[in-house]
Amino acid sequence: MDTKQTFVIIGAGIAGAKAAEALRTEGFSGRIVLLGQEPVLPYERPPLSTDYLQGKSEKAKIYVHPKPWYVGHDVELRTSTTVTAINPSGHRVSLAVGEPGCYDKMLLATGASPRLLSVPGADRHRVYYLRRIEDCEQLKFAFTTASRVVIVGAGWSVLEVAAAARAAVLEVTVLERGELLLLHVLGREAAELFTALHRAHGVDLRLGARVAQITGDDPRQATGVELDDGWPYRRGPGRGRHRCPAQHLLGQSCGSGTEQRSHGR
Numbered sequence: 001m002d003t004k005q006t007f008v009i010i011g012a013g014i015a016g017a018k019a020a021e022a023l024r025t026e027g028f029s030g031r032i033v034l035l036g037q038e039p040v041l042p043y044e045r046p047p048l049s050t051d052y053l054q055g056k057s058e059k060a061k062i063y064v065h066p067k068p069w070y071v072g073h074d075v076e077l078r079t080s081t082t083v084t085a086i087n088p089s090g091h092r093v094s095l096a097v098g099e100p101g102c103y104d105k106m107l108l109a110t111g112a113s114p115r116l117l118s119v120p121g122a123d124r125h126r127v128y129y130l131r132r133i134e135d136c137e138q139l140k141f142a143f144t145t146a147s148r149v150v151i152v153g154a155g156w157s158v159l160e161v162a163a164a165a166r167a168a169v170l171e172v173t174v175l176e177r178g179e180l181l182l183l184h185v186l187g188r189e190a191a192e193l194f195t196a197l198h199r200a201h202g203v204d205l206r207l208g209a210r211v212a213q214i215t216g217d218d219p220r221q222a223t224g225v226e227l228d229d230g231w232p233y234r235r236g237p238g239r240g241r242h243r244c245p246a247q248h249l250l251g252q253s254c255g256s257g258t259e260q261r262s263h264g265r
């Protein structure tokens, strides 16, 4: 019965790729079509803030499966393919480019995307988010050209990026709204230790900091962050606010800063 069925998986991240694997392992013998917006094989994101960011891991190692696996398991992987609409009653998906497709069963595994910083200047050049492999490549390059980075938000992955930036011998400022790092996750005692650890590693950590705007003399380029709270740090003209100069800025891209769509953390 399965052989006549088409199972379409929308989203070629780890959930989509593992779902395709599970279907084959469980004996589904119909057609599996895995549709992914990104131009690369499905990959795992945790190395983007650790080993891969630090150049300690090759791209091939972050893939969920090597390319031949999809051929060997008869999974039609279509990269650079964006699904623009789903018609559940007609069992059809529309694509940004190309003909619509039909399905018998469909899995939505479109993950998460960064919640963008909503302050003036956040769209300036040199403000980065970290979600996709190409974001990581840009960041890697930025680490080779910058001497200073400001990181907005302090979730787990972002702190891994702070550690990677320190390892790349950059000056790192982390702006965190809370009173301690990861307080709601770790509890006070562990959060105090964790906060002290990052400071001991040379991270300039500003707690209770709220970003008012991203600044720069050239309206297209970000070179600083203006804070809107009482942090007692002043550098540069601040019009009553506080400023952190930066060559590169990183917006928080996961944890509480992420719009959730499926299994995304």
Ligand SMILES: Cc1cc2nc3c(=O)[nH]c(=O)nc-3n(C[C@H](O)[C@H](O)[C@H](O)COP(=O)(O)OP(=O)(O)OC[C@H]3O[C@@H](n4cnc5c(N)ncnc54)[C@H](O)[C@@H]3O)c2cc1C
Binding pocket: 010, 011, 012, 013, 014, 015, 016, 035, 036, 037, 038, 044, 045, 046, 047, 048, 049, 081, 082, 083, 084, 109, 110, 111, 112, 113, 130, 131, 132, 157, 253, 254, 262, 263, 264, 265
């Ligand atoms: C830097 C970083 C570090 C992380 N570290 C950890 C960690 O240490 N531990 C942990 O548990 N989690 C970590 N996470 C979170 C973890 O990566 C996510 O939970 C996981 O990626 C979710 O997998 P997913 O397949 O559900 O979604 P995603 O990985 O987001 O994949 C969804 C895919 O669907 C595609 N897509 C979206 N919309 C469409 C569409 N309309 N058409 C076609 N394709 C579409 C997207 O392009 C994407 O490729 C980290 C995340 C990041 C960014």
